[in-house]
Amino acid sequence: MKKILLVVTNIGHYKSGLETGLWLSELTHIYHLAKEKGWEVTIASPKGGGVPIDPESLKPLVLDKISRSYYENPAFMSELNHSKSLLEVQNEDFDCVYLAGGHATMYDFPDDLIMQNMIRKQYESGKMVAAICHGVGGLINVKLSDDTYLITGKSMTGFDWFEETIARRKREVPFNLEASIVERGANLKKACIPMTSNVIVDGNLITGQNPFSSKEMAKVVAKELDK
Template sequence: MYIQKILLVVTGTGTYANSGLATGLWLSEFTHIYHCAGERGYEMTIASPEGGNTPVDPESLKPVVLDKISREYWENPEFREMLRHAKKLDDVREQLFDCIYLAGGHGTMYDFPDNAVLQAIITEHDENNKIVAAICHGVSGLLNVKSSNGEYLIKGKEITGFSWLEESLANRKKEVPFNLEASLKARGANYQKALIPMTSKVIVDNNLVTGQNPFSSKEMAEVVLQQLHEREMTDL
């Protein structure tokens, strides 16, 4: 029996460059896909641009946003130890997964967009008809990816990601290194967002699956797993 393989890509950046405020991975954007894939017995590999410790944004641990699943994982010492030992992207460069999942958190805005290894992995998987998924600020990892024809991967694609209004509501407009929504549009993406900020929105465009914000975490996991299941059925 074939076991589906997922590469979960996380940030290794724990502070905003211009202020020193703490940031990192937004926990729920990792735990929901990790939980759903684990329940189905899928094989998961966790990697970051430089490997090693995965900082977690303290904002994502606050009771007002820490959902039941995320809290249970965070209280598990083995889970937290696992996050301290992400593989380096270079070490998984030659592997082909069924899905690449770029988890979010503001830290990704620093170490995802210009990482050549991540770009190469995404291009290879997209061109091998594998799922490329990204949620919230993790979508920044798609910004500079080009297909073999030299075009930006997201050009003409329906896509979502953390909106500029949501950045304002999160009080991070002065902290972030760029405007993600504007940058996605500048690359020619057909950017879409939920009518009400901070509510779930997930978009599927062929191999590309994107989620808008942390509140999309549960739906995002369900959609990605459904996409994997449908492809598995097609291949039987």
């Protein structure tokens, strides 16, 4: 049985006070597929406990059937809001460490030292590291044992700056995620059409560009884990 760790944010607001949080579909699709396959799923966050959900991800135009079913499931919501802390799970073995997104992750993912250490060990052991949308911000400061950045020279994707314009969050985000990825020397691969599904596999690193990649991302992760 595969063991998968789904990492989510604890942050509920931008510095301006505007609400943000986890982008729900970026968790629910991988969670749903993992449960269907009978995998052991652990939800964790930097601090543990409550996980705010970005209200934008709950709007009718973006809240898909699977995400809605989980949002309306009291047992799932209780599990989500009683997430384990990374400190609690840092010494456990997982087949995949998956960083779910949402703008909020730009605040608590990039500089979390426990997360960085877990990702480094996971990657260097040849096990899967996956991240979607703004969750890839949790990869940008991860250094390997040879002191090089994990994403340097890697093909990957993430929420780009033009998509940030479409989302009307350029003035809210704490940094430019696309620029940070490029600065680290990664080979950023963007979808030809913004806000469409795009998943990139580079060895045991899998990244998805945006919320619209959630379904494909889950399928790709499952396919790679089943090899």
